[in-house]
Amino acid sequence: MASSRPSTARKDTGPTQRGQCSKRVSILDAAANVFCREGFSGASIDEIAIEACVSRQTIYNHYREKETLFVAVIEDVMERANAALFSTLSTFPDKPDNLQRDLSEFAIRLTTNCICNQDGKFLRRLVQTEGERYPHLFEGWRQQGPCKISTTLGALFAKLSHRGALRIDDFDLAARQFLALVNADLQMIYLFGGKPTEDELKSAADNAVDTFLRAYGPRERENSAPPAPILVAVS
Template sequence: MTAADIMGLDPTAQRGHLAKRISILDAAANVFCREGFSGANIDMIAAEAGVSRQTVYNHHGDKANLFVAVVREITERANAGVFATLATFPDQPRDLEADLVQFAMRLNRNCMCNRDGKFLRKLIQTEGERYPELFEAWRSDGPGKTWAALAARFARLAHAGYLEMDDPDVAARQFLALVNADLHMSLMLGVTPTDEEVASAATNAVRTFLRAYGRRPQATAASSPAP
């Protein structure tokens, strides 16, 4: 069905078509992550989505096209979550460490530990070599833009005197790496970190980051020599 066909549907039919499309993409994501691209097939996906195999073909054509649609859909949702979280960055912090810890926790919960983050990470790990150009688009539209947006926010904090840094782009990449560091192994193994683990990882990350980039106290004047 083409976009023009969808636009011609009544509102109820449009909602039904959209719900079916989302159901197919979510089911396909589950199957691709569980079985890999090679092990997945349209019958599995149709059964999980609760639709006929012909419905899947009508929406996406074949398995390869469906996989591309899944990656693009998850990428769009993941990027939307990242930028919604970036909008909560503490531009005017009352307590810099505490506010950055809360922000780091939101990044992990909303972007790394959520369902879309898990799907995307698994698909990149298992299918990145099969579709390098598809995941390169994810890299430029996802992490590439996230780094730049976060760097701009750190630059503003530095300009306001909260931080000291020569290169906000490097600082932004290092912050994101630190935020994920303690959770990396759990996430690689598909284990969902507990709230306590997310809080601990965020605290460790921010304290390490501030030891590198926190504003240092001004040196005190040298003591006068003893008479």
């Protein structure tokens, strides 16, 4: 799993701390790969140690036991996933030049940055395989990610509705439906571990936005001109 961890502005206090931080990053990335591939039960500390190029004891020094490491991996991935999510939400077209085009482009960014990336795949896989056994580990992600995205996206749709670009009564419902539509054409691809092509992403986004605007787009202005009179010939 390629690391997408953003750089930080921490001050280095010396080579020892830098070395420890580097080992933690290596361990977390290796553990994410192994947990994603093998699941929690099938993953072994020895396999993670080999992939991280550290000793088994080094992992235990940092994390004590496998479940502690698993929790640390989930928290690390959730932090990056949520950062990517809200970074993408900041690009929402609240003043669109072309509503259909701009919403479609936003839907593609949302799918590419938050669902099809490595962290999104990892979370889906772990929720599917370990969510029932360890629901408490994913509660923070559910509250901070999927639950918040609907609220945030609903507020963004509210702005468009107040400007007359959309007709929405229940903004949270509209947000959930938008997200469901964006994912509708891609579910089978995700289910079998595939990655959508650019054409598939664009088609899914276009279909989603077209359906969404049929439900929530502004009504076309009715023609207020009176009908033309019917001329009847009088013999």
